[in-house]
Amino acid sequence: xxxxxxxxxPVVSLAVLLAAVFYMQPRAMSYFGLNLLFNLxxxxxLATVAQMMIIMVNDIDLSVGTxxxxxxxxxxxxxxxxxxxxxxxxxxxxxxYAAIGALIEARQLPAIVVTLGxxxxxxxxxxxxxxxxGGAAPDWIRTLMTAKPPxxxxxxxxxxxxxxxxxxxxxxxxxxxxxRAVGGNARAVGRSGWSLVQLRAGAYALAGLFGVLxxxxxxxxxxxxxxxxxxxxxxxxxxxxxxxxxxxTGGRISPVGAVIGALTLALAGSFxxxxxxxxDWQIGAQGAILILVLAVRLLxxxxxxxxxxxHG
Amino acid sequence: xxxxxxxxxxxxxxxxxxPAVAPAQTGDARIALSNNYAGNSWRQAMLESWEKxxxxxxxxxxxxxxxxxxxxxxxxxxxxxxxxxxxxxGYDAIVVNAASPTALNGAIAEACDAGITxxxxxxxxxxxxxxxxxxxxxxxxxxxxxxLASRLPDGGNLLEIRGLAGVFVDDEIHAGIQQxxxxxxxxxxxxxxxxxxxxxxxxxxxxxxxxxxxxxDGVVTQGGDGYGAAQAIDAAGRDMPIIxxxxxxxxxxxxxxQRDANGYETLSLSIAPGVSTLALWVAQQILAGNEVxxxxxxxxxxxxxDTLDEALAATPEGSVANVEYSLEDAQAVIEDAKAAE
Numbered sequence: 001x002x003x004x005x006x007x008x009x010p011v012v013s014l015a016v017l018l019a020a021v022f023y024m025q026p027r028a029m030s031y032f033g034l035n036l037l038f039n040l041x042x043x044x045x046l047a048t049v050a051q052m053m054i055i056m057v058n059d060i061d062l063s064v065g066t067x068x069x070x071x072x073x074x075x076x077x078x079x080x081x082x083x084x085x086x087x088x089x090x091x092x093x094x095x096x097y098a099a100i101g102a103l104i105e106a107r108q109l110p111a112i113v114v115t116l117g118x119x120x121x122x123x124x125x126x127x128x129x130x131x132x133x134g135g136a137a138p139d140w141i142r143t144l145m146t147a148k149p150p151x152x153x154x155x156x157x158x159x160x161x162x163x164x165x166x167x168x169x170x171x172x173x174x175x176x177x178x179x180r181a182v183g184g185n186a187r188a189v190g191r192s193g194w195s196l197v198q199l200r201a202g203a204y205a206l207a208g209l210f211g212v213l214x215x216x217x218x219x220x221x222x223x224x225x226x227x228x229x230x231x232x233x234x235x236x237x238x239x240x241x242x243x244x245x246x247x248x249t250g251g252r253i254s255p256v257g258a259v260i261g262a263l264t265l266a267l268a269g270s271f272x273x274x275x276x277x278x279x280d281w282q283i284g285a286q287g288a289i290l291i292l293v294l295a296v297r298l299l300x301x302x303x304x305x306x307x308x309x310x311h312g
Numbered sequence: 313x314x315x316x317x318x319x320x321x322x323x324x325x326x327x328x329x330x331p332a333v334a335p336a337q338t339g340d341a342r343i344a345l346s347n348n349y350a351g352n353s354w355r356q357a358m359l360e361s362w363e364k365x366x367x368x369x370x371x372x373x374x375x376x377x378x379x380x381x382x383x384x385x386x387x388x389x390x391x392x393x394x395x396x397x398x399x400x401x402g403y404d405a406i407v408v409n410a411a412s413p414t415a416l417n418g419a420i421a422e423a424c425d426a427g428i429t430x431x432x433x434x435x436x437x438x439x440x441x442x443x444x445x446x447x448x449x450x451x452x453x454x455x456x457x458x459x460l461a462s463r464l465p466d467g468g469n470l471l472e473i474r475g476l477a478g479v480f481v482d483d484e485i486h487a488g489i490q491q492x493x494x495x496x497x498x499x500x501x502x503x504x505x506x507x508x509x510x511x512x513x514x515x516x517x518x519x520x521x522x523x524x525x526x527x528x529d530g531v532v533t534q535g536g537d538g539y540g541a542a543q544a545i546d547a548a549g550r551d552m553p554i555i556x557x558x559x560x561x562x563x564x565x566x567x568x569x570q571r572d573a574n575g576y577e578t579l580s581l582s583i584a585p586g587v588s589t590l591a592l593w594v595a596q597q598i599l600a601g602n603e604v605x606x607x608x609x610x611x612x613x614x615x616x617x618d619t620l621d622e623a624l625a626a627t628p629e630g631s632v633a634n635v636e637y638s639l640e641d642a643q644a645v646i647e648d649a650k651a652a653e
Contacts, residue, residue, distance in 0.1 A: 040419075134438075222392060224417055228388070228412075
């Protein structure tokens, strides 16, 4: 699939869904409305970019949801009460992520198993830190997340910023190219003198960094934390990456697409809610939207291959 | 024209000042229910009650809409998004049974900032701008001992059946029972088991502990465990103590059978799922401009010897006794809370 289609489809899906939401709920077509529609999508988008870093190197991370919950608990407790200690814990968590990446590469372990195990570790730590829901958001993050910039709401500013940063980092720097190459052909990268352990650790560290940002922004929105607050993010983030044009293998990912994919998923929930669809059907309907988008993508991919065959 | 506008202005000022005297009409107010879970009989009954009371309120023109929304997954982030959608949909009040006491606070603060009345019940929230209709589980425990004291003035031995260990509700009811025993020191708790609010677990637990216990005069419970306790005590061939019940259909069924056979008397109390309708009326009262304290307490649904037949007939098999609250009930709850302040 060409890079152009890769980004085209998520953009079209988001636009169609947004048009449908505006049609059903004209009130959403405002500064205030857009912010309400998308502000909870910002932490999801960050978690999706975190997941993308892992999928980029052909792995999958089943611990994103519990990791973000853990970060949320740290943010609402340590980062609020003793900012220095809180910051250190979050840095240690990122280092922990890097170590997991290094371990997976060094011992050739399946990432799906290691991260599944880690999900229990993060979940357990979250409960230890915050046994009952509570805590408070640090003022600065609350101010940041509820800021009202002129013309464009914060949720949109944050999403665009995230897309640009992730795009530059992964698609426009030499480090990003090497990291994507690890997913494409790890052996070739290794033979040309790069340390795969370091590279995989780097990709995981990036995932940890975006996971931390996700948890911190989430607390900025909710004002307090809960050890189970973000469990859904694991599946949402994987779906977001794929919806955004990423693939499970070959380092084929799209940072801009991942952000759009996350926004689309968040919007799909609102769309179904505005439709007054019974909750019994909502999960199924969300799945149907996903399948629909992926089916369209498959069609594009097929016709793309056929053209290549004809010309090639 | 200019004078007309001035007149309008004056009229608007007067109406703005009026609500304190004459409650505003709520006929065009729209109320939404944000619910996080629908997977057990209590929640199903809760939604049915809301539907019934809401439809009636709309037909009578008290409110314009009373729509119920349930999130597809029991997750706080999803419910926060749901509440933000409700703000967009322009509801005047949002009634919440929350997935988390704290994780929805951001969304609820957004709603309050948009001028929306937020009333939480059962699963209450800590955000100060919201109203809370809480369950006084402690009082539920205390009242059991109080009832036993009225039946057994000389006191006696009690068996306590607790709920699921480590859950807030279990601790609260237990604390209430402890408080009751302190108030009526003629009672002594001689045994305590965990029945996990389930008849089969309670039956096994009670059967296991019975041989080591002296004669038992009363059993204090947490609901969902009374029938199992009765089965175990019956199987052991002991005299039937006074078992306080928890409004479950099987418990009341057993109680009615015993009453017909040997005049058995007891008390049954629990929280009615219809508390959702109480929240609906409280929201309506706030919208009507009435002064309502932020913290309200749900009354228990008590089934006595006199109301047993009625309650049993109205409760479907496998369900729990329910009651739909009326506008007057809500006003009474509000008055009680004002008096307590």
